[in-house]
Amino acid sequence: MTILTENQVIKLCVYIENKIKKNGCDHSYKNTFEWAKKNEINKADLTDILELNGAFCDCEVTMNLPENCDLELEIESKQMDSKNPFKIPLNFQQIENKVYTKALFSSSEYGNNNYTKNGELLIPAPYGFKAKKRVRKSMHFFNGTESELPSEIGIVKEIEPITGKEFAKNIRDLKWVSFKKFSERDAEYYFSRIEKIDIGKSMGTHFMERTGIDGTKIELKIHKVIFRK
């Protein structure tokens, strides 16, 4: 699906350059969205294509968009993985009977692509799971355990001490499709990514693709998120 033609990319860049010549860029998409509105371009599709090209504000749009081709959005259908649905790294080592005290929760403070209620426990969605609401293509997402709706950001909070085994069972017992196969190993990997992060910090999730001699491996990452002011 073409989002911007080659010609539109040039027009958009000229539009932004004229606008930011005087006052500079305020590091938002202000002028980009102004132009998109005038040209009846879907804002969500546009945001996806800009982010995929490393353009996160007006000045980056003018610097980073390729100017000699149409910009297309792939309609991707990712194959779910029945053996390793959450794409936990194959070399991840479990620690028997380890007890964990931190998990991720949604916060209404983070409104961007967050459809969960404030305070829902968050678990990454399995690879290939289609979010029930629109999220950005450049990010993976968590699902809320009360709504199964997506959120891109989770906040680290303290929980009652629990083992991966007990936690995984509690999550599976919720009967949501996305958590049906959430295993002890998945739970321990989730906790291992969070345990060293301070309470109150925000985290996101993505899949890292690594290509080696044995093909391309996809691994789940849960990482700290720093917000731009």
Ligand SMILES: [Zn+2]
């Ligand atoms: Zn900028």
